[in-house]
Amino acid sequence: MRRPVDLDGTGHRGQRTALKTIRGLGSAKSGTDHFIKQRLTGLANAVLVVVLAVVAICLTEKPYAEAVAFVGSPWVAVPLALAFVSVAIHMKLGIQVVIEDYIHDDLARIVLVLANTFFAVAIAAVALFAIVKIMLAALGTATGVGVQ
Amino acid sequence: MVMSILHRVTGIMNVAGLVLVVGYLVALAAGPDAYVWANAIYSSWLGRIVLVAFTWSLVHHMLGGFRHFVWDTGHGTGEVRYQLSWLNLVGSILVTTALWALIVVVEAV
Numbered sequence: 001m002r003r004p005v006d007l008d009g010t011g012h013r014g015q016r017t018a019l020k021t022i023r024g025l026g027s028a029k030s031g032t033d034h035f036i037k038q039r040l041t042g043l044a045n046a047v048l049v050v051v052l053a054v055v056a057i058c059l060t061e062k063p064y065a066e067a068v069a070f071v072g073s074p075w076v077a078v079p080l081a082l083a084f085v086s087v088a089i090h091m092k093l094g095i096q097v098v099i100e101d102y103i104h105d106d107l108a109r110i111v112l113v114l115a116n117t118f119f120a121v122a123i124a125a126v127a128l129f130a131i132v133k134i135m136l137a138a139l140g141t142a143t144g145v146g147v148q
Numbered sequence: 149m150v151m152s153i154l155h156r157v158t159g160i161m162n163v164a165g166l167v168l169v170v171g172y173l174v175a176l177a178a179g180p181d182a183y184v185w186a187n188a189i190y191s192s193w194l195g196r197i198v199l200v201a202f203t204w205s206l207v208h209h210m211l212g213g214f215r216h217f218v219w220d221t222g223h224g225t226g227e228v229r230y231q232l233s234w235l236n237l238v239g240s241i242l243v244t245t246a247l248w249a250l251i252v253v254v255e256a257v
Contacts, residue, residue: 039216060254
């Protein structure tokens with residue numbers, strides 16, 4: 001078990017881990033990548049979630065045709081698509097850490113981490129498909145082709 | 149302690165919320181009937197309670213993320229960390245209330 005030490009003498013549990021507790025364990029070789037990606041997507045999410053909130057408020061009380069035209073417009077569809085990709089990556093990394101922290105059985109942990117990865121990719125794929133379909137529906141309404 | 153686990157809890161709640169958002173988009177993509185159906189579910193009382201909870205969870209997780217950015221710079225781990233916690237909690241409740249007040253006003257107009 002990793003045991004943080006009080007290196008700065010504040011009495012608060014330090015953020016650093018003593019060298020002796022990690023020596024011999026080897027490196028996971030992807031810690032920094034995970035750390036940077038989690039923060040990068042987190043920053044992107046903070047911006048994109050504002051877009052999501054504005055879209056949600058604008059969609060209030062909108063009938064179908066107006067909702068399709070609104071979500072299908074490039075100014076909404078593109079940030080929305082970006083939001084789902086960024087959120088999916090952030091979610092995959094975050095839930096993976098939760099799984100790795102609490103599931104100690106090797107097999108269960110590997111299966112859950114894999115399932116988590118598949119879920120993140122699947123949810124992003126479904127969201128992107130839905131956005132493309134809404135864009136096509138908006139295009140159809142605008143040009144009079146394939147109007148439902 | 150409580151705030152640390154809340155960041156994880158809200159993170160997991162956000163996964164459920166993401167499924168709801170994607171579900172709503174899929175309904176809009178599926179056509180007018182599915183859209184009307186989704187609107188009925190999402191604007192029901194239970195739907196509203198779930199959506200308000202999701203909004204709070206999302207805002208709380210975002211503000212918690214900002215706290216992490218502060219910690220990443222090496223600051224905010226002293227006594228000030230308690231103030232950051234309160235800011236996180238109170239801020240999330242205020243923003244959630246403001247957002248839903250806005251939606252209620254838009255609906256009423």
